[in-house]
Amino acid sequence: xxxxxxxxxLSKTFTKGRKEVKALDGFDLDVADGEFVCLLGPSGxxxxxxxxxxxxxxxxxxxxxxxxxxxxxxxxxxxxxxxQEFGLFPWRTVRKNIEFGLEIRHVPExxxxxxxxxxxxxxxxxxxxxxxxxxxxxxxxxxxxxxxALVNNPLVxxxxxxxxxxxxxxxxxxxxxxxxxxxxxxxxxxxxxxxxEEAVFLADRIVVMTARPGKVxxxxxxxxxxxxxxxxxxxxxxxxxxxxxxxxEFERAQKAELSPA
Amino acid sequence: MANRFARxxxxxxxxxxxxxxxxxxSIAAFxxxxxxxxxxxxxGNLSYKGxxxxxxxxxxxxxxSFVHRDPITNLTMWSHIxxxxxxxxxxxxxxxxxxxxxxxxxxxxxxxxxxxxxxxELIRPIPPLAWIPIFIVVLGVxxxxxxxxxxxxxxxxxxxxxxxxxxxxxxxxxxxxTLGSNRSQLFVKVVLPFTVPYLMTGISxxxxxxxxxxxxxxMVGNYGGGVGFFINDMAVRGQFEFMYAGMIVxxxxxxxxxxxASAFGRRLSKWMGMx
Numbered sequence: 001x002x003x004x005x006x007x008x009x010l011s012k013t014f015t016k017g018r019k020e021v022k023a024l025d026g027f028d029l030d031v032a033d034g035e036f037v038c039l040l041g042p043s044g045x046x047x048x049x050x051x052x053x054x055x056x057x058x059x060x061x062x063x064x065x066x067x068x069x070x071x072x073x074x075x076x077x078x079x080x081x082x083x084q085e086f087g088l089f090p091w092r093t094v095r096k097n098i099e100f101g102l103e104i105r106h107v108p109e110x111x112x113x114x115x116x117x118x119x120x121x122x123x124x125x126x127x128x129x130x131x132x133x134x135x136x137x138x139x140x141x142x143x144x145x146x147x148x149a150l151v152n153n154p155l156v157x158x159x160x161x162x163x164x165x166x167x168x169x170x171x172x173x174x175x176x177x178x179x180x181x182x183x184x185x186x187x188x189x190x191x192x193x194x195x196x197e198e199a200v201f202l203a204d205r206i207v208v209m210t211a212r213p214g215k216v217x218x219x220x221x222x223x224x225x226x227x228x229x230x231x232x233x234x235x236x237x238x239x240x241x242x243x244x245x246x247x248x249e250f251e252r253a254q255k256a257e258l259s260p261a
Numbered sequence: 262m263a264n265r266f267a268r269x270x271x272x273x274x275x276x277x278x279x280x281x282x283x284x285x286x287s288i289a290a291f292x293x294x295x296x297x298x299x300x301x302x303x304x305g306n307l308s309y310k311g312x313x314x315x316x317x318x319x320x321x322x323x324x325x326s327f328v329h330r331d332p333i334t335n336l337t338m339w340s341h342i343x344x345x346x347x348x349x350x351x352x353x354x355x356x357x358x359x360x361x362x363x364x365x366x367x368x369x370x371x372x373x374x375x376x377x378x379x380x381x382e383l384i385r386p387i388p389p390l391a392w393i394p395i396f397i398v399v400l401g402v403x404x405x406x407x408x409x410x411x412x413x414x415x416x417x418x419x420x421x422x423x424x425x426x427x428x429x430x431x432x433x434x435x436x437x438x439t440l441g442s443n444r445s446q447l448f449v450k451v452v453l454p455f456t457v458p459y460l461m462t463g464i465s466x467x468x469x470x471x472x473x474x475x476x477x478x479x480m481v482g483n484y485g486g487g488v489g490f491f492i493n494d495m496a497v498r499g500q501f502e503f504m505y506a507g508m509i510v511x512x513x514x515x516x517x518x519x520x521x522a523s524a525f526g527r528r529l530s531k532w533m534g535m536x
Contacts, residue, residue, distance in 0.1 A: 055439050077441030087436035091454045091533035100450070101440040132534030145436075152440060 002069045004156060004188045005031040005054065009063035011213075012049050023049045025213035027063070031156075036182060036189045038199035040242065041209030041217075042250050047192045049214070051158045054190065055081045067155060077101055080149030080187075084161040086141045088133040094120070094144050095129040101152040119147040122181060139170040146181060156188040163198070175201055179226060196246065200239050201228055208245045211253030218245050292316050314502040323506035326491075334494070336486045338510060344487040345479065345514070348403075349471050352410025356467065359411075360418035361460065367419075368426025369452070381419065389413040389474045393481050406478035406487070413474035414467035418460070425459025426452055458535055461526030465519050472515040488514070 010027040013020050023046040031037050039047040052058040053065055056075035065072045067079065088097050098116045107115070120129055123143040133141055142162055149157055162178075163171045175198060182189055193199055199206045200222055208218040220242055224234055274281060299313045314322075326338040367374045389412040396405040429452055437451045479489025492507035 055435075057435050057438060075438040075441075077439075079439065081436070081439040083432055083436060085432050087430075087432040089433060089436075089451070089454070090535050091457075093534070100437070103450070104441045104446055134534060148436075148440065158439075 003030040004033045006066045011062040013061045022213035026215045036204045038203035038206045039192045040199045042211045045209045046214030077152040080154035081158045082145045082162045084164045098147045123147040138166045159191045318502040319505045322502040341486045341488045341491045351407045355411045356414035364419045364422025368423040409474045409478040410471045413470040417466040418463040421459045421463030425456035429455045458530045465523045468518045
């Protein structure tokens with residue numbers, strides 16, 4: 001059986017005016033069904049670009065990105081995405097935001113309200129169905145965005161630094177909540193972050209990327225049982241290992257940038 | 262309903278009493294200054310004293326213009342207001358019908374913008390009033406002023422709609438695409454609702470300009486009265502207190518229509534959850 005996601009030799013070049021910037025070059029990754037994978041790397045290493053190509057929001061320059069064996073060419077509801085800036089429709093209530101994908105697919109009213117009720121429950125937003133996004137805190141907004149992505153029953157959930165704009169406490173709580181939702185919804189998750197702790201807390205596997213042009217530097221298995229204790233010695237050991245990788249990469253990138261081409 | 266409205270009004274006054282007092286003081290100061298100036302002019306036997314009547318005479322003229330028919334035109338101020346409102350309404354609806362689809366088109370498609378923009382930029386700087394002579398001659402005394410109002414309202418509407426479409430949050434577009442939207446669904450479910458508050462701003466601005474246009478147009482050509490016609494007619498007859506009364510009516514109507522438009526816009530944005 002083919003893996004859920006198979007990325008091979010993926011490359012992406014952006015053109016800014018006359019300058020060409022290589023964001024990705026030879027990025028390979030297989031993600032199994034139901035796996036939780038975190039992409040970690042120095043800023044500008046193209047982690048978000050990988051996600052956006054998988055989502056179909058960006059067109060790759062070379063290589064291949066397959067979902068269950070099918071080459072990804074455009075955006076579709078089989079891949080749900082959660083953004084750092086939430087991307088909620090301000091004129092829609094929580095319920096209407098969650099039902100958006102179902103409306104798009106012309107699911108009848110009864111089916112829509114059934115589904116939105118289920119997902120409002122799953123993400124813990126009961127009582128806020130008729131609130132507008134501006135009335136919600138950052139954490140609650142991201143719950144809506146997660147429910148909105150899941151309601152389409154996607155094969156994978158692509159998350160682009162979803163907790164990046166939340167304060168530390170809310171962030172920790174949302175990480176736990178995400179794991180709860182993940183184990184209930186049984187989805188493959190690809191999660192971009194620049195927090196090492198977040199990656200070690202969440203992931204089955206961590207992909208440490210190189211600086212631009214991004215490719216895979218190191219794959220690190222995190223086999224700690226969940227729920228994970230952020231202060232346990234095993235947790236800290238993995239954390240320092242990942243941190244060391246990342247720092248080495250950061251220094252290498254700095255040197256490369258400072259040395260004359 | 263009326264009860265709720267009254268309570269809302271009372272609450273508004275209670276919350277903003279300071280502002281209301283300040284507004285009242287400012288208007289009172291203006292009337293006092295006016296009174297002093299007209300008294301000063303009327304003391305000497307100046308030939309132009311009639312140009313600045315006493316405030317009280319203008320107030321009497323204002324009242325009389327509403328309750329008595331004019332002996333020459335046989336019209337009251339109500340019918341003048343009705344005539345002006347009718348022209349504004351037609352001009353406004355036509356501008357809305359033309360500017361909204363065109364703005365959406367130009368905001369969405371680069372080619373449409375590249376083709377439309379030069380014409381817009383060519384015509385926009387021409388004051389709508391410059392079209393009065395030709396429009397009155399070609400379109401006549403009813404449609405001519407309507408066309409001038411149309412021109413005055415059309416451009417602010419068009420530019421605001423284009424700006425609204427251009428301002429759509431890229432995050433929302435991305436989100437909608439990953440939720441399975443095709444291009445037409447993106448347009449209907451994201452771009453259109455996002456543009457509504459911008460359209461409302463355009464309406465408020467446009468109505469203000471529309472009032473300026475209608476008065477000027479009615480002064481030149483008119484049919485069945487109009488407040489602009491009334492002002493000009495009274496000036497020609499030398500009944501300056503009535504002329505000023507007409508000017509006050511125009512000012513109040515302008516405040517009223519733009520006020521109603523922006524209040525409606527705020528309500529709409531709030532109802533949509535945008536503010």
